[in-house]
Amino acid sequence: MWLPPKKTPKKMSKKIKITPNSDCEITVSSPKDTNGQRTTWIFIIEKDVLVAQSKYFKASFRFNEEHGPHAIHLEGDGLAAIQTWLYILHGSKLALDVRADVLAKFQARDIWDIIVAADKYQFKISLMNSFFEKWYKVHVKAKLACSDQNDKDVWDLARIVVLPCALFDYAEGFAEVTKWLAYNSRGHIAEKRPEGFKWEHIHLAPPDFVGPMNSARGRLKTVLHTNLWTRVGRLFQEGKRSSTCTHAPESAGTFLSALVDLHAYPLELVWPKNSVTEVLSLLSNFRDLRTGRCSVCTVWNWKELVEHAVVVTEHYFDGLCLDCMNRSRLPRGKDPDTEYWNANGSDGVGRWDSKCRITHGQPTWYHSFLGRHEDRQFFLKDGRDDDSD
Template structure:
């Protein structure tokens, strides 16, 4: 990828990459916006988008990787071993995107399990609840989705969505209200929630949350974070709470404190 040769030259001759932002914006619009990403291109683009502070591109690439890369997400440096030092620090990329990918497993599991969990845990007077629960779980296994602990490490989230699109099992317990669950709706709802969960990493949230002084209590969040405001306040991309959460580079106890303040304010 030619953009990496520019980065290599900048590393060698100590360019100020901020001066090249307009050029990269134009390069990105011309070469990336209409191009369909794949695993290699997306992994190669993460660092350039970060270097040139391209918030839209970084969010786009990281979201694509979280949903479409099978297994553990890593960067890719296409210019050889001599330049291995040119990369994002693992806590600034690898840790964040894999944390978001792992969280999607929990997000998907919740609505997939909710109804069948109720059938398995609540007392019943009918004789069909066991068969109903077993048939639903067997249908998920047949789709090669369940258990998620086995399917997630080997497949992308999008592959799992695609398999769940083939889910067509319906309850045979038409005369039993507790057991007559609309299983296709449960599966469809789980996919919808998971698809809308993550908007990609936000460079502005990353920058704001990264400690810049010895005294972290004097950082951006102490002065400018409004608990009742939008999660993407002062950001160049639109996003919700999960992107804010997964883009956090500060101390976890500080993040949890801000979340509690936010929930109290709502």
């Protein structure tokens, strides 16, 4: 016996008046919850505002006027995201983007829903830049500054907000999050979607995030290793040249053994299992050593060496820079021109951030560069030549 298909049960709907000049209604149903139910909200809006701000709604209203029905029903959208968009598009006096209570209720998933709505309904995403910046400062900034590096929720949050920071062109947040991830991630770094998120084509391309982030983390290992090893290498060299030193190998071995005892060395074994911050924290427990009995061996202050290596590594990377990324990215098939050469690289006096919204050094510029490898090497050499003048 044929039975009609079951309708998806819906929770009781509510009406929300977006503007006093309303002349139209839009019905929006949320995705199904765990009980298979949808929540429905009806928004009372001004038709001309939506028509002016969205090609999607312009076409939908025109089609409905010609063919009917006159009502517009959206399904599967985040209700808070649609409500926020409608307030922003209508320039509501409610000033949703600065109200603390509204910001407090918004979660990372709602931010991604805002991005999806912009993509589906062809809203200008930059209209939400100010709202996102305020949301970030409420929900993300303090957590990154104060969280335990082993807090998985914060680590997941950082990976989730990377894409919104890029899409909403929030340079400060993007640098802050990418720096936090470089120093606090164990192993491979990749972006993350909110739980259950299914909008497949929203993501950062690997050259824009995964590649630079893991390259930066790898570089931090090299920087730390170089600063720990350089004096050891010099000790061996000077010990060989000295007619009185017979303890250089023993002194170097004592130093390296102390690092191993801290579980901070060798880096090739320690790095995959620990974050940069964890390794530096282990090294901070280093105690001074007494090594050798000659002028070559006793000249080294091993504790000072380790402290210097930690400080250099801590301050080496400032996160990725959206401005450097955008300037250095070449359209497919286009070769660098005069404007490109003038826009990228250092400013001739050793600064790599003079055209950027954030303050950063050469390492951030290097890992943010999205142009061709040979062009990056040219800019790098040119910048070094400028520094030496």
